[in-house]
Amino acid sequence: MQTVPIDPFDAPLLRNIHQITLPTPFPVGPVHTYLMRGDPLTLIDVGPQTPAALAALQAGLAGEGVALRDIERVLITHAHVDHYGLIGAVAAASGAEVWAHPLAQPMIEGWPAYQVAYDQFWLELLLAAGVPAGLAQRTAGLYQRMQQLIGHAPVTRLLDEGDVISLAGAHWQVLHCPGHADSLICLYQPDDRLFLGNDHLLAHISSNALVGPPPPGERVRRRPLVDYWASLCRVYDMEIALVIPGHGDAVADVRSLVKSRFQFYERRLARLLQELRRGPQSVWQLVEAIFRRLDETDTYLAVSEVLGHLDVLENKRLVRLQADDAGIWRYSLC
């Protein structure tokens, strides 16, 4: 697989795109935001709400001769804390418009009902997954602790599949690519075949398809890895010269990367089927069979990942789910 730094001379359009990298307190490492020169002056993603990220953002902008107050529009690619946490501070300092997908709106605006639902969703899901009660409580509490890394602002325009927006002096197509997050959008510039991919496709790690509560107005949780699979297929079929990412290096050879991701998922699906040959098992039993020693953050990611793969197997009718008398989900082979 070929990964490349963003070279400002590869495509003229790249001269209007400036990567500003901010620290995060998460295992994923630093996050990239992008200053897009043009009318309006736009920032893509803002980083988590930490003093270090804010200082790095201000320094990065200053290096381009721009102050926070100059930003006219912020585009949030998806509602994950490392990408939108600073939105309250940035919107307050600049008065910028805030554009995002409708499914990101409850998080960016901080709808109280949605936050309560999120808390309850995770605790119930972890208990149904068979996670021991103490660890489930601590893991569900992560969401609350995360709130200090998030500020809020009104979303002034909703972006969705099929929209075309002007950015950095060119026209970009908006693609809704659910999976890593329900609310995730990518932007594609067909003339230069540039793809602003944020966390949809990353060179150094496979993007986690994170399980979350049903969006407002829906009753059943979505199946993020099933969605992600479809979103990856879609990108595989596109003509893309360069993926400009949310973390790590840019990606030139998209098809090799997508193929390697599918191979990773296929191996994990095979491993789960192998474990289930021993009889019905809870999500947590499967997590413990695959991963070692987990802290709260790892528990959240590992349960999400295993559940995502079980969703795929269930969707293919290879496994079925039944709750036992204690309400714990047991998966078995069909």
Ligand SMILES: [Zn+2]
């Ligand atoms: Zn993300």
